[in-house]
Structure formats: C-alpha cells, structure tokens
Amino acid sequence: MPDAYDLIVVGGGPGGYVAAIRAAQLGMRVALVEREHLGGICLNWGCIPTKALLRASEINHLLHTLDAYGFAADNPRFDLQKVIGRSRQVAAQLSGGVKHLLKKNRVTVVDGHGALAGPNTVRVTKDGKDAATLTAPHIILATGARARVLPGIEPDGKVIWTYREAMVPAAMPKSLLVIGSGAIGIEFASFYANMGAKVTVVEVMDRILPVEDAEISAFAHKAFVKQGMTILTNATVKAVATSGAGAVVTVEEKGGRTHEIAVEVVISAVGIVGNVEGIGLEGTGVRVEKTHVVTDGFGCTGEPGVYAIGDLTGPPWLAHKASHEGVVCVEAIAGLSHVSPLDVTTIPGCTYCRPQIASVGLTEAAAKAKGHEVRVGRFPFIGNGKAIAMGEPEGLIKTVFDAKTGELLGAHMVGPEVTEMIQGYVVARTAELTEAELMHTVFPHPTISEAMHESVLDAYGRVIHI
Known part of the structure; x- marks a missing residue:
C-alpha cells in the first residue's frame, strides 16, 4: 500500500524544505523527497559556500591593503585547500541543520528521485530501483534548476x-x-x-x-x-x-x-535550465515554457493538486524567492485567509561581489516604461562618514519614486554591505510607505544606512550632505 500524506514535496532546496516545514506547522502530514543533499544547490553548491569563498577573498584583499589602515604584514598568502575546505564545512554544517529542522517538525524525508506517477501519486526511485510510492492530495514540485550549457562550450571539469x-x-x-x-x-x-x-x-x-x-x-x-x-x-x-x-x-x-x-x-x-525532465510531467496539465513550469501567484500549475515553486518556475531565480513561494503555496493550500500572491517587485536581488550590489523594485528605465512620472534621488558613499572611516567610500544609492503618489518604485545600491541594507527598502515597499514616512524615519549615525536616507531626501530636493 502507498504511504499516504497530506502533502508531498519533491525537492529539498530552500523552496522545498521551507514549504515542508510550514506545512507541518499547519498540522499537515508531510513527506519530502530529496535525491541528493538537503538544502539543495543553494545551500550545498550555491548561495552559502560561495559566500564563504567570497569572505575569504575579501580578507585576501584586506591583507594586501593593510598599509592604508596603518598595519603591515610580510608575505601575506593563502592556502587554497583550506579556503575551499572551510567553504565545504560551512555547507555541510547547514545541510545538517536542515535535516535537524525537518526531523524537529516531523517531516518524513524520503531518500531518492521523486516523479509524478498518476493523480495524487509520487513514485520514488533510488539507484534505478523503486524505493517508495507516496500519495497525497497536494504535491509541490521544487526540483530546482541546473547550469545552462552553451553548444560547443560544454564543461569538461578541467578547463x-x-x-x-x-x-x-x-x-x-x-x-x-x-x-x-x-x-x-x-x-x-x-x-x-x-x-x-x-x-x-x-x-x-x-x-x-x-x-x-x-x-x-x-x-x-x-x-x-x-x-x-x-x-x-x-x-x-x-x-x-x-x-x-x-x-x-x-x-x-x-x-x-x-x-x-x-x-x-x-x-x-x-543562466539556468529548469529540472523539468524525469519528474512525470508528461500527460499532465502542467505547462512548461523555456524549461520552466508556468504557475500563478500561489504556485498552482495547470494540473489540479500539483504545484511548483523555486527555480523550477519563473524568475527571479533566487533562494529567498523560492522560500517565500513555498510559504505562500502551502498557506493557500491550507486555506488561510490572509495569503497574498507573490509580488516579484518586492523581492530583493543581491550580488556579493566587491563592491556589493543590491536592488528591489523597478529600475528608473522600467518605471518610465510603465508610464510613471518619476523623482530620482542619488547619494554617493563619498559623502557618508562611516563609509570613509571604513576605508570604503566607493558606492552609490539610487531611489526611484512615483512623482504623483510618492510610492517607492525601486531602490538600487552599490557599495559595502548594501546586501544587508537593501532590506530597509524592501520593508518600505512591502508596507507601501511613501517618501513622507522614509524622510521622517531617523537613521542612526554614523552608519552607512544614512546614505539610504540621504538618497530619499535627494529625490525631493532636501539632501543634506552633498
């Protein structure tokens, strides 16, 4: 007899495991099918270990610029294998943490490859052999994506x-x-x-x-x-x-x-390609466009009882978008009254290079293309005391407002620690704040975040420090 559940999640990445935990919190009996590593690509081979590597590279940069801060070090060097080893250790620690969270929330984890096998059914295989058959009225596909390969430039793992x-x-x-x-x-x-x-x-x-x-x-x-x-x-x-x-x-x-x-x-x-193959989509009402599953704002596909979230679906292809989609999808399944469809314009994007880059909402060009009359504010980090004190005065914050309503349409940042600061503007967009609330918000001094305030003031001719 098949094992019966309220919900089956196929894929244990940041979308899948978060969806499974939220469903368990809501009292559902949940099974999560994962064929490789809990935490998915993001935790094991993406977001997390790359940040550990980038942190090491920032330290290497600082070691070679110590003179500017009054320090000296002879022959600064690195051990590449230790750098990589730390990155892998960080990933392993967090993958183990996800396993613990799933166990804590009583989510059944099934090891193997999951695929739709008829209405309300998922067949799990391991090493080419049947491992389990699961049933549930609701099935969330969270199988993620893989790197796109250019013809004639196929990776060989060496060069x-x-x-x-x-x-x-x-x-x-x-x-x-x-x-x-x-x-x-x-x-x-x-x-x-x-x-x-x-x-x-x-x-x-x-x-x-x-x-x-x-x-x-x-x-x-x-x-x-x-x-x-x-x-x-x-x-x-x-x-x-x-x-x-x-x-x-x-x-x-x-x-x-x-x-x-x-x-x-x-x-x-x-770019990436959605993992749509081998998951049983043939003969279903699930629609695929350009290797990604088409869904509505609640994760619903064209097949009743089948949902999709994360990199398997449309852009932006970001871990936090996948997690939020998972929560929205599960809460909609549970029939909660407060659930709102996913709004991609409130999802921040972050790039952890040097200098960092972060943004949310519409660019100036996109806002104008949508017919908005805009007011734009800018503030360079060279006018910010904390940035100068840190020795990182290279940066810019740009804010885009609707000239008629004062709505914050978008915010765009480049500079140190902007991936941490962007959340202030994300909250503003989610809460539908206008320039009035932002201008009357007190920002602590001295912080880099003051540049966020100054950019808002600049959009309305009130900037102080430039």
Whole structure:
C-alpha cells in the first residue's frame, strides 16, 4: 500500500524544505523527497559556500591593503585547500541543520528521485530501483534548476567549468575568462580577481549586470576595471579551443571584430535550465515554457493538486524567492485567509561581489516604461562618514519614486554591505510607505544606512550632505 500524506514535496532546496516545514506547522502530514543533499544547490553548491569563498577573498584583499589602515604584514598568502575546505564545512554544517529542522517538525524525508506517477501519486526511485510510492492530495514540485550549457562550450571539469568546478579548484588559476555577467558570473569574477587571478568577463548584452539599473551597472563596471578586470560587453564567445595548458577563446565584439584570448580556465555562467525532465510531467496539465513550469501567484500549475515553486518556475531565480513561494503555496493550500500572491517587485536581488550590489523594485528605465512620472534621488558613499572611516567610500544609492503618489518604485545600491541594507527598502515597499514616512524615519549615525536616507531626501530636493 502507498504511504499516504497530506502533502508531498519533491525537492529539498530552500523552496522545498521551507514549504515542508510550514506545512507541518499547519498540522499537515508531510513527506519530502530529496535525491541528493538537503538544502539543495543553494545551500550545498550555491548561495552559502560561495559566500564563504567570497569572505575569504575579501580578507585576501584586506591583507594586501593593510598599509592604508596603518598595519603591515610580510608575505601575506593563502592556502587554497583550506579556503575551499572551510567553504565545504560551512555547507555541510547547514545541510545538517536542515535535516535537524525537518526531523524537529516531523517531516518524513524520503531518500531518492521523486516523479509524478498518476493523480495524487509520487513514485520514488533510488539507484534505478523503486524505493517508495507516496500519495497525497497536494504535491509541490521544487526540483530546482541546473547550469545552462552553451553548444560547443560544454564543461569538461578541467578547463571549462560550471559553478561546481569553480567552487572547488585544485589550484588557483593565474588567468580565467567568465562567460556571462549576471550575479553568478560576477561573483566568481570578483572572487578570483580578489585572489590574484587575471580575470576577463564577456557579456553579450551592452552592459554587465543587465537586470540592474543602468547607473549601478556603469558604476560597478568602472569599479571592476579599476580592480584590474577586463570587461567586454556587446561581445560573444564564438569558440573555445582547449588543451592541457588551458583554453584559447575566440571572442566577437560589436562590429564583427574577432580576437583570441588565452586563459587557463573558462567559467560558463550563462543562466539556468529548469529540472523539468524525469519528474512525470508528461500527460499532465502542467505547462512548461523555456524549461520552466508556468504557475500563478500561489504556485498552482495547470494540473489540479500539483504545484511548483523555486527555480523550477519563473524568475527571479533566487533562494529567498523560492522560500517565500513555498510559504505562500502551502498557506493557500491550507486555506488561510490572509495569503497574498507573490509580488516579484518586492523581492530583493543581491550580488556579493566587491563592491556589493543590491536592488528591489523597478529600475528608473522600467518605471518610465510603465508610464510613471518619476523623482530620482542619488547619494554617493563619498559623502557618508562611516563609509570613509571604513576605508570604503566607493558606492552609490539610487531611489526611484512615483512623482504623483510618492510610492517607492525601486531602490538600487552599490557599495559595502548594501546586501544587508537593501532590506530597509524592501520593508518600505512591502508596507507601501511613501517618501513622507522614509524622510521622517531617523537613521542612526554614523552608519552607512544614512546614505539610504540621504538618497530619499535627494529625490525631493532636501539632501543634506552633498
């Protein structure tokens, strides 16, 4: 007889395990099916271990700039395997923590690959053999995504890397080329540049970090070039010829001019593909577009009783979006009255490079395209006392308001610790605050967050410190 549950979650990443725990809190009997690592890609091979690596690279940068703070150190160096080992240890610790949380909340964890096998049914296989058959009136698919592979530039694990190989290098490459300048590509570019590698970034669009506000992209571009990176925009990688010594990359720039770049390693960071294969979608009402499952604001698919969340669905492909989707989906299933559909304009995006980048809501261009008359405020970190005292005066905060209503349409930041500060603007958008409340909010001094206040004041001609 199949094991019966109220809810089955397929996938134990940040969307799946959070959905399972929230459902258990609401009194549901829950089974979670995971074939590899609890915590998913984010915790094991993405968000968390990359931040441990980036922290190490920040320390390496500081060690080489000690003189500015009045210190000196002879021959600062690093042990790459210890750096990687710490990153893996952090991931393992948190994966174990997720296992504990699921046990604490009495979620049944089933080891194996889960796939739909008819109405209200999930079949679990392990090593090609049937392991379990589960039934439930509600099934959430949270199978995540994987790195997109460009034809002719297939990763080989030696010279052409995906994010996995980039996180556990056997040796530090002296030179590398990153294809793609989204968050993943730029974070790896920043890590390796801070660790001493010569880094080239190739982006097919006309600017790096193309989802960010154009001013923030331009600011970051200048900062990366100043650090020694080579940035090529409006450029396409046409071919990669590998050898034992590395790779020769043929790049075509705007106007059709091509040239070759020799590097030890190529990192491909050109987006993701939803894991829609092998999960039993055939013959169901679940609709797939461009490798991602189509859902409404509550995670519902076209198949009754089947839901989807996280990277398996549409953008933004972020761990915190997946977790929030999981909670919304489960609370809607439970029939709670206060549940609101997911609003992607209140989801912050963060890139943990140096300098950091964070944003929420509409860019200035997007706001104008939607017909808004806007008021824009800006404040540079060079006008902020705490940033200067920290020795990190390179940064900018930009706020976009609706000129008629005072609604905060978007906020965009580049500089130290902005990934921590963006939440202030996220709360403002979620609470539907206007410029009036933000201007009358007291910000502590001296903090970098004061620049957030000044940017709001600037939008209304009241800025103090510039």
